[in-house]
Amino acid sequence: NASLQEDHKPRILLMGLRRSGKSSIQKVVFHKMSPNETLFLESTNKIVKDDINNSSFVQFQIWDFPGQIDFFDSTFDSDTIFGGCGALVFVIDAQDDYQDALDKLQLTVTKAYRVNSNIKFEVFIHKVDGLNDDYKMESQRDIHHRATEDLGEAGLDHVHLSFHLTSIYDHSIFEAFSKVVQKLIPQLPTLENLLNILISNSGIEKAFLFDVVSKIYIATDSSPVDMQSYELCCDMIDVVIDISCIYGMVDEAEVSTTFNSQSSSLIKLNNGTVLYLREVNNFLALVCILREENFQKQGVIDYNFLCFRDAITQVFELRNKAQNAAQSVRDQQ
Ligand code: GDP
Numbered sequence: 448n449a450s451l452q453e454d455h456k457p458r459i460l461l462m463g464l465r466r467s468g469k470s471s472i473q474k475v476v477f478h479k480m481s482p483n484e485t486l487f488l489e490s491t492n493k494i495v496k497d498d499i500n501n502s503s504f505v506q507f508q509i510w511d512f513p514g515q516i517d518f519f520d521s522t523f524d525s526d527t528i529f530g531g532c533g534a535l536v537f538v539i540d541a542q543d544d545y546q547d548a549l550d551k552l553q554l555t556v557t558k559a560y561r562v563n564s565n566i567k568f569e570v571f572i573h574k575v576d577g578l579n580d581d582y583k584m585e586s587q588r589d590i591h592h593r594a595t596e597d598l599g600e601a602g603l604d605h606v607h608l609s610f611h612l613t614s615i616y617d618h619s620i621f622e623a624f625s626k627v628v629q630k631l632i633p634q635l636p637t638l639e640n641l642l643n644i645l646i647s648n649s650g651i652e653k654a655f656l657f658d659v660v661s662k663i664y665i666a667t668d669s670s671p672v673d674m675q676s677y678e679l680c681c682d683m684i685d686v687v688i689d690i691s692c693i694y695g696m697v698d699e700a701e702v703s704t705t706f707n708s709q710s711s712s713l714i715k716l717n718n719g720t721v722l723y724l725r726e727v728n729n730f731l732a733l734v735c736i737l738r739e740e741n742f743q744k745q746g747v748i749d750y751n752f753l754c755f756r757d758a759i760t761q762v763f764e765l766r767n768k769a770q771n772a773a774q775s776v777r778d779q780q
Contacts, residue, residue, distance in 0.1 A: 458531050460536065463539060463571075472571070536627060537569070541574055541590075639666055650741030651735045654736075657732045690712075721738070727756055
């Protein structure tokens, strides 16, 4: 079974009623579609397996389920679908009446939990761009309350649901996806630790390790994340990618060197803040925010960065070794 062979990849399932916004989320986060273009998306009518292999840390599949399919049908192979699933993202359209969505959520969680009790359940209260702040909070409270009550009735009060307010029209969808993906990275504490060491030795205020293509941050140091810093860093990545695509080169082997280990960028803001981006490997970039006066010691920062990059490379290598070993054990069986 092909899907079972891919088990070492954490898999994210994206589910929810028809028109809740699943395809839009997938297109905007992983395929660089602009939010306005999603207005013209065809409705999903089959399971879409979308392999995201952009970063070796973020390998997963998004299974976009058409809302109207009865996946409790006997032909629906729930063992395969939920068995290898790391996180189940359930999208609820907050601009619509969400009773049906809540019913479906309860059925889905019940079924999925029975097959695989390790699944992380993530509820996206979606399209909140159309709601004012009070109403946003009110719907979150209401959905949270009703969803957990439904689970209680099904005898599953110990199952934890996480809730996120999301919209494709701002950075909230990227931030929510970052949180989801981070829970699936076993090396997260190591990465956070490395980032903490880096910032404390370099006078950096905040550092994010980004998956460049999706703008998901796979780790950050342990100081709190404020949305504005995250947005600034996302914008910086967009600028760097745009410039690289326009002026980047293709080398003799016809390999695009648009974004590679030499890439770096520096932006000075007029409030005395510096944004500094350094490429970690072909998929990951480190973006730091620091005070301009601390950037005067750029040599120290660059040296520390190289140490950081070596350490990250080792984390990757160890992980690959472990995966290959697990694979060869499976092959022998
Ligand atoms: P799917 O059937 O679940 O895949 O839903 P689609 O992705 O096709 O989305 C249905 C509609 O919702 C489209 O017209 C999207 O433009 C719209 N939509 C998706 N996400 C958002 C959002 O965050 N805010 C708003 N206002 N509309 C959204």
